[in-house]
Amino acid sequence: MQRVFVLDHNKQPLMPCQPARARKLLKKEKAAVYRRYPFTIIMTRRVGGDLQPIEIKFDPGSRTTGIALVGHFDHSKEVIWAGNLNHRGLQIKSNLDSRRAIRRSRRNRKTRYRPARFLNRRRAKGWLPPSLMSRVNNVKNWMFKLSWLAPLTQIAIETVRFDTQKMQKPEISGVEYQQGELAGYELREYLLEKWGRQCAYCGAKNVPLEIEHIQARSKGGTDRASNLTLACTECNQEKGNKDIKEFLKRKPKRLKKIQARAKAPLKDAAAVNATRYATGNVLKDFGLPTTFSSGGRTKFNRIKLGYKKEHWIDAACVGESGSEVFIPQTITPLIITASGRGSRQMCRIDQYGFPRTGPKKHKRVKGFQTGDIVKAVVTKGKKIGTYIGRVAVRANGSFDIGSGEERVSSISYKYCQLIQRADGYEYSFFS
Structure with missing residues (x-):
């Protein structure tokens, strides 16, 4: 199992602890649950504590980015937390293509349309398409989240997964x-x-x-x-x-x-190469010592240590410290999937681009919005029981709650208790 993030009474990060210790602190009411994903507890009285160096490592990919936190302890360098961050770049590209096709279709038919805007926009220096920029932003967001939950001291990132120049001209130095x-x-x-x-x-x-x-x-x-x-x-x-x-x-x-x-x-290789400098620059802005490494060195370290091929394991093997990193057999990575924060589309449309539903009214209903993690304790009716999962809201206050394929419908908002607000990501421990 992964270690549990710990915050002191002033919400400053302490060293992550073992799950057994976290259970004892919660049982003795010395700590309370602060966040469900990634699981974090907050101390009720304690302020400050002894800290050890923690290095955060990234293995950026076109579809999935591996993340690993490596503790630099006196006896070894050990992975204490890991995650696979699944990007939604392909979905964004598909949505933009669909929107563009619908707008062009409207213009050709001389029906309801928005005037074309092709030549009135300037691209800033370092501009990237939205499908690629989403990958950079995901890495930046999780660097910010984890720097707030753990006392990070340095960053290591794999910035060159495929050296295409070396492959095209093997004789160059x-x-x-x-x-x-x-x-x-x-x-x-x-x-x-x-x-x-x-x-x-x-x-x-x-x-x-x-x-x-x-x-x-x-x-x-x-x-x-x-x-x-x-x-x-x-x-x-x-x-x-x-x-x-x-x-x-x-x-x-x-x-x-x-x-x-x-x-x-290779499109995935092109996406990684296009975003590597932008990703490196946003990580350097956090002000921590940052090292860069190659995918060839990452693979060399992983094979030398005998670890299997996974994104979070590749992240642990990035850089110089990856040559001697220890990965506990019991650790399970958190699967993080970027899902977005909703849609800007005002109403649903049919296959011809005409509206088929009314415009949206309110994103939040009865204090809840789609994507929130809730706990519903139903005490009467045909659906008596306890349900925990993500909520899909309706204007009438009757919600759907589920996790994965398991879903229960028509649960009143009166039974729902908020566990964690939607943050644009979905979480699980199984891919």
Whole structure:
């Protein structure tokens, strides 16, 4: 289990404690629950205490960012809290595409529309599309949350997951860690992501994969990333130095797919590379000592220590301290999913872009809003029981409460007690 965040009586962060100690403090009424996710207690009387260095580490990704808090204790460097932060960049991109299509459709039909605005906007220096900026803001928000809950002393972040220049021109000189033992880690990780961790020729998964030249070097092929793919041992040996068109002449669909994917850039890698400097800059603004590292070094540390591949584990292995970090077997990461804080859309529309519902009235109903975590104790009727989960409000005061697939409907607001306000994220311990 993860450690529990602790605040003193003046809401200043103390060292996170073991769950067993937190239970004792709560039972003796020396502390009270302050926040449910991430679980935090506040001391009723105590002020101040002894602190030890805590390093926060980030492994930024296109879809998921790993977060780990590493305590620098006298005996070891140990992970005391971890989380996987799931981004909503793809959802934002989809919503913007849908809105743009609907507006263009209205203009073409000369119906209700907003005038086009294409040339009257200036982009600030360092501008990023909303789908990418949301990733940066998520990391910034969680850095702020955790700096308020724990006495952080330093930051480590992986800023270069894929060194595309090194992969396109392997002969160029790079920094020291890209030489010697670390050579090839960046390229192999890139290919694993690009080709879906499966053989490009037969689709085999969960088997040892080898780097394969699409056009053999003996036939003029290069070591550029666009000429490399992944293949299982059998396919690699069978293909040899054959031309790919000859090798896959009986599989035209697979041949076409490989040729298209080989030339296409990896979108996730592009998203990470586009946001790495913005993410690093927002973290440096917190004023803590900040170190930057490469994805190749992260993978090298993880494999050397024998840890499995997960985002939060990668975060723990970032940087110099990641070469000797200890991860307890009992630790379970908090799954954090960015869900947004509601929609700016005034009313729902049909497939043609016309309104099909009335405009929204109030976001908060009877003191609750959609996304709040509540506890409902129903004492009468057909739904007697206790329910804990996120609430979906209705104007008539009859709410839905649920967590995941389990959901109960038509619970009166009179039975609901607020546990935690909606903050734009959903939480769980299971992915």
